[in-house]
Amino acid sequence: MHDPLVRSAIFTCSFSTWKVREDSKLWTSCSSLMQFIEEAINLCTPEEVQFCDGSEEEYQHLCERLVKKGTFIPLDSVKRPGSYLCRSDPSDVARVEECTFICSRLQEDAGPTNNWKDPEEMKVLLLKLFAGCMQGRTLYVVPFCMGSLGSSFSLVGVEITDSPYVVCSMHIMTRMGISALQHIQSNFIPCLHSVGKPLQPGEKDVLWPCNQEHRYIVHFPEERSIWSFGSGYGGNALLGKKSMALRIASVLAKEQGWLAEHMLLIGITNPEGKKKYFAGAFPSQCGKTNLALLCPSLPGWKVECVGDDIAWIRKGKDGCLYAVNPESGFFGVAPGTSYASNKYAMQTISHDTIFTNVALTQDHDVWWEGLTKTPPIGLIDWKGGAYHTGQPAAHPNARFTVKVEQCPILDTHFKDPEGIPLSGILFGGRRASMVPLVYEAFSWSHGVLIGACLSSETTSAAAGHVGKVRHDPFAMLPFCGYHMGDYFAHWLRMGHDSQTMPPIFCVNWFRKDGEGNFLWPGFGDNIRVLKWIFERTEERGPAVSSPIGYLPAPGSLDLTGLSIAEDELFALTLSEWQQEIRECREYFALFGEKMPKELLQELDHLEKRIYESSSTASK
Ligand code: SAT
Ligand code: MN
DSSP states (O other), rough: OHEEEEEHHHHHHHSSSSOOOTTTTHHHHHHHHHHHHHEEEEEESSSSSOOOOOOOOHHHHHHHHHHOOOTTEEETTTTSSTTTEEEOOOOOOOOGGGEEEOOOOOOOHOOSSBBOHHHHHHHHHHHHHHTTTTSSEEEEEEEEEEETOOTTTTTTEEESSSSSHHHHHHHHEEEHHHHHHHOOOOEEEEEEESOOOOOOTTTTOSSSSSOOOOOOEETTTTTEEEEEOOOHHHHOOOTIIIIIIIHHHHHHHHTTTTTSSSSEEEEEEOOOOOHHHHHHHHOOOOOOHHHHTOOSSSSOOOOEESSSEEEEEEEEESSSSSOOOSSSEEEEETTTTTTOHHHHHHHHHHHHHHHEEEEETTTTTTTBBTSSOOOOOOOOOOSSSOOOOOOOOOOTEEEEEGGGGGGGOOOOOOOOOOOOEEEEEEEEEEOOSSSEEEESSHHHHHHHHHHOOEEOOOOBSSSSSSSOOOEEEOOTEEEEOOOOHHHHHHHHOOOOTOOOOOEEEEETTTTTTTTTTSSSSGGGGHHHHHHHHHHTTOOOOOOETTTEEEOOOTTTTTTTOOOOOOHHHHHOOOHHHHHHHHHHHOOOOOOOOGHHHHHHHHHHHHHHHHHHHHHHHHH
8 A cells, every 4th residue: 555665664663563553544544644654754764653642651651762862861750750851952942033934835925024935946955955864763753733632723733753852842732642643634734844863874863963054944835834954942843833833823814814823821810700811922932921820919810821822813703802722731931930930830840841951950950040049059051061150050942841731720711622702912022111011002903003013122032132122023023924914914804893802902021220120020910910901801990091002090000019110110202102113114114015004004193193292292
């Protein structure tokens, strides 16, 4: 039936031979899957093939294999049971945006914010790189489902990878294995991944194989396929996440009338027991996981987590928006996380967690900057050498990978296939000045403008310069799989025909004073802002109109117990805003004809409001 190569590979399948596998029919019944596997084997020429069933034994077996190899260091079985430390190659520590491509047939469909190359040319290049790239390695076939199993909204993918670290991570981050395979039918998104380091006969492998010279994370939106070469880290390699659930899903969402967004999802319950759900878009490393796992400093308020990174949002029959988190794990930033800042995150990662690029303590536990005030004695840094003061102990983009089920405040509706109803949408970036702590959009289209104008300081989630303010519309700059102008139009369209859209808010936890100190304590105190937002959606929260939107009326933000100058948090320097608007207009010019006129008009209205208020102020 199959090419002899496939058959021989199947028979060398590492832990149970194909003949005795109970699930063999499930695999072979999907001919497009068999074809994908066969082509990958022929192209990448692995030594072995392993069909992953997603079982606990399989996960344990892979972890043991990684421990034997030295890639995983088991952590203390009492302090951190079931957990491992993994150190990546120092050249492979974050997403690489300059190597990420959207290869639509037409360049204008990828738009000016994405790297593009003709798909045919890209395929030629990739085929050369992938030829023989898995020599001496095992090819793992990983069926996975993004979204609840069996939900009509879920998407199934199959990642073929030569990285056991990726397989273990996919185990945590997705519903993976036989359960996903059962939902494939003939429709799945093929994802081909290689670390890009073939092994010559007799060559000893390194602990974290990767290819520093050639790195490509490539998306073919029309073909709906993903090819990733050269990196084994995070979003570059766990292809269900940014590549499928955002870049490819955003293309599907535009075609089918829904939204695939870089958003956290939380439920908030007030002291009277009323619960509402909110979505929030923030660029990478701007506190999404902390907000999603917030431990409120105000008595009587409760936050529950639905997701910390990605939301798929659809309109329900009632015209309201409903959201699901397609992931089943957190891939969270470790540095800065502590019992003081995020108790629930610490509880979540107290066991059965993979830590990547954190420091190792003498007693085989983990450490990172911010975990405790001072580093413990005898620390080993993320590169495996003795820690020296002044050098980072953990890499700033060090991560924990952990199942959402371990989260003590996981929302009970987390798995609801129809999703949770949204009462509000938040946009936020990391802005040292200008943007107030919170304000509310006047309308859906004004809110879309706020999303489109979102800028943030760059962080170490992506390789490159840190701390430079850049436009990051809807926090989707690195993740939108098509033309950003079309994306703005899609957002406007979602809100056109109904009054049922939730209100949109903008938040900024990161404003600083003249001396560079944060003005807002953040973390658990963010509940104070969420309380105002919650109450606004009840039409109870008092607000005042300002040129940029509704601000909390003086005294309406609950600052009980804090000594904070409210004025500074909300100060509007109109000249700064005028400058910002000029900047945004210049940025929007990038999108040419595809820039929706409606948004440009919203920008004009904003400018006019600011101009009028500054001229009144100066009278
Ligand atoms: O893309 S990653 O998953 O590596 C992390 C992020 O940027 O959110
Ligand atoms: Mn993210």
